Amino acid sequence: MAGDEALAAAVRAGTDAQWFVAGHARQPETRLRERTAIMTEALKAAEPHIRAAIYAELGNEHHVIFTEDGWTVEHSVECRLSGHMHECGYFTAASLVADEYRPVMAGRWKITGVDSQGRAALEREEATHA
Numbered sequence: 001m002a003g004d005e006a007l008a009a010a011v012r013a014g015t016d017a018q019w020f021v022a023g024h025a026r027q028p029e030t031r032l033r034e035r036t037a038i039m040t041e042a043l044k045a046a047e048p049h050i051r052a053a054i055y056a057e058l059g060n061e062h063h064v065i066f067t068e069d070g071w072t073v074e075h076s077v078e079c080r081l082s083g084h085m086h087e088c089g090y091f092t093a094a095s096l097v098a099d100e101y102r103p104v105m106a107g108r109w110k111i112t113g114v115d116s117q118g119r120a121a122l123e124r125e126e127a128t129h130a
């Protein structure tokens with residue numbers, strides 16, 4: 001249902017965008033403003049659905065990768081798009097478990113949550129084979 005509305009909004013936005021470009025030079029100023037407002041509303045309506053589709057396609061999870069040289073966090077798509085990756089709580093949570101690194105932990109782990117002590121809960125995804 002919501003996806004259908006998003007698709008309809010996106011189609012309207014695309015149609016309006018074509019109309020806008022094709023008719024730009026001929027239209028009175030007030031009509032241009034009205035069409036721009038319609039396009040803006042259509043894109044705003046579609047935005048959460050487009051965002052959800054991006055997360056569904058690319059995944060929206062945090063991972064931590066342990067190597068013998070150290071560890072790194074792979075931030076989620078949402079985190080990367082937010083502009084607040086430098087304040088990411090998952091990074092702090094991962095740092096608390098990274099102190100306990102052992103060679104058997106080498107590989108990629110999904111961060112499934114943060115426990116009551118602020119530590120990352122991890123689920124192994126890929127082991128690194130030496």
Ligand SMILES: [Zn+2]
Nearest residue numbers: 075076079088
């Ligand atoms: Zn993050």
